[in-house]
Amino acid sequence: MMTPIFEKALLIAAIGMAGIFLFMAIFYLLILALDRLMPFREEKPAEDFFEETGTEDEDN
Amino acid sequence: MGIEQLLPAIAGMTWQHLVMIGIGLLLIYLAIARNYEPTLLLPIGFGAILVNIPLSSALTQIDPATGEAVEGILNIFFQAGIATEIFPLLIFIAIGAMIDFSPLFRNPSLLLFGAAAQFGIFLTMLLASLLGYDLREAASIGIIGAADGPTSIVVASRFAPNLLGPISVAAYSYMALVPIIQPPVIRLLTSRKERLIRMTGNNNKQISKKALIAFPIVVTIVAGIIAPSSLSLIGFLMFGNLVRECGVLNKLSLSAQNELASLVTLLLGITIASTMTAERFIRVDTLIIIALGLFAFVFDTFGGVIFAKFLNLFRKEGNKFNPMIGACGISAFPMSARVIHQMGQKEDPFNYLLMPAISANVGGQIGSVVAGGIILTLVPFFA
Numbered sequence: 173m174m175t176p177i178f179e180k181a182l183l184i185a186a187i188g189m190a191g192i193f194l195f196m197a198i199f200y201l202l203i204l205a206l207d208r209l210m211p212f213r214e215e216k217p218a219e220d221f222f223e224e225t226g227t228e229d230e231d232n
Numbered sequence: 233m234g235i236e237q238l239l240p241a242i243a244g245m246t247w248q249h250l251v252m253i254g255i256g257l258l259l260i261y262l263a264i265a266r267n268y269e270p271t272l273l274l275p276i277g278f279g280a281i282l283v284n285i286p287l288s289s290a291l292t293q294i295d296p297a298t299g300e301a302v303e304g305i306l307n308i309f310f311q312a313g314i315a316t317e318i319f320p321l322l323i324f325i326a327i328g329a330m331i332d333f334s335p336l337f338r339n340p341s342l343l344l345f346g347a348a349a350q351f352g353i354f355l356t357m358l359l360a361s362l363l364g365y366d367l368r369e370a371a372s373i374g375i376i377g378a379a380d381g382p383t384s385i386v387v388a389s390r391f392a393p394n395l396l397g398p399i400s401v402a403a404y405s406y407m408a409l410v411p412i413i414q415p416p417v418i419r420l421l422t423s424r425k426e427r428l429i430r431m432t433g434n435n436n437k438q439i440s441k442k443a444l445i446a447f448p449i450v451v452t453i454v455a456g457i458i459a460p461s462s463l464s465l466i467g468f469l470m471f472g473n474l475v476r477e478c479g480v481l482n483k484l485s486l487s488a489q490n491e492l493a494s495l496v497t498l499l500l501g502i503t504i505a506s507t508m509t510a511e512r513f514i515r516v517d518t519l520i521i522i523a524l525g526l527f528a529f530v531f532d533t534f535g536g537v538i539f540a541k542f543l544n545l546f547r548k549e550g551n552k553f554n555p556m557i558g559a560c561g562i563s564a565f566p567m568s569a570r571v572i573h574q575m576g577q578k579e580d581p582f583n584y585l586l587m588p589a590i591s592a593n594v595g596g597q598i599g600s601v602v603a604g605g606i607i608l609t610l611v612p613f614f615a
Contacts, residue, residue: 181361
């Protein structure tokens with residue numbers, strides 16, 4: 173039953189599943205870090221921006 | 233002059249060719265009448281007809297007059313697009329451009345289901361190795377469980393090109409059959425009480441554009457440092473996503489999502505069909521691979537659901553996962569999320585599982601690519 177190929181496949185399966193969880197855990201932490209470092213901030217609508225700064229035409 | 237000289241294709245026709253033409257017609261029927269992955273099953277079906285007419289010029293033939301090989305267009309496509317992995321990797325750019333990672337930022341813990349639901353890949357690989365396949369073939373068969381056609385094609389074309397035809401057909405067929413495969417497995421593993429669990433999350437949370445732009449870049453660097461051989465898969469997926477999120481390549485992003493995806497899928501499908509010749513496809517192996525593919529999908533679902541139930545052991549009442557969400561950890565997007573949402577609504581019309589289901593399903597898309605990368609990294613060490 174335990175052929176050498178099966179033994180190798182078993183090892184790959186164990187390392188593989190652990191590896192996927194490790195990758196996903198790292199990605200999970202990355203998401204948390206990015207979310208904390210770069211939180212959402214309400215952007216000013218473009219109209220407000222132009223009202224404040226004026227356009228090139230108005231300046232001229 | 234006999235019929236052999238007048239119509240050599242008829243003279244060379246065997247029952248195996250007829251069976252393959254029948255399979256081609258069946259795939260075309262499923263694509264058109266049932267809408268099962270039509271972008272792929274239709275070209276594969278048509279290609280199967282194309283390559284199973286004896287002396288087809290679509291395949292490389294020996295010219296009887298000169299004795300020289302006359303290259304067939306599908307063989308040229310195969311060498312240029314699949315043996316080099318160009319077609320599946322281009323599809324990854326398109327898929328990356330289609331994926332919105334913001335649901336994952338809203339519910340990041342659901343990413344872990346994308347890992348648990350890859351269980352079927354490895355269990356199937358073990359079973360295939362018990363059935364006498366070598367390690368490379370077993371891994372290629374197992375990767376059907378990634379529920380991700382391009383990943384299956386990349387792994388199979390590298391490790392077992394002789395099995396590419398049945399593996400691709402199984403991968404794409406079962407992806408289309410997710411609404412039939414998953415519900416009975418989920419019902420078997422969960423109680424009604426569990427299926428009624430409602431999940432509240434940050435479904436309306438706004439995500440910063442900067443974070444969405446940084447994510448594909450950071451993931452590529454991290455994945456590359458840990459497993460460089462996974463970079464062709466993950467890198468192309470993330471590149472496509474960066475094109476989508478950067479905000480300055482909107483036309484390119486739309487082209488990747490539409491024209492690139494359509495054209496490459498068309499070429500990919502018809503090229504895969506070049507491996508579906510009667511002599512290569514009508515074998516006991518094909519039936520075994522089709523059966524193992526189903527096994528992989530069933531145990532992917534099993535892995536995701538059982539993992540959710542396991543996590544629930546440690547979570548407080550009112551904050552538990554609906555275990556059906558675990559099944560969305562497979563990559564078949566958005567089919568799996570839709571199926572789970574519908575199952576939830578069937579039990580309780582006011583239970584809206586779509587958002588967490590989508591989050592887990594996006595996790596599954598990453599998980600399947602990571603699984604492919606890990607297999608590409610590990611198998612050469614042991615084979």
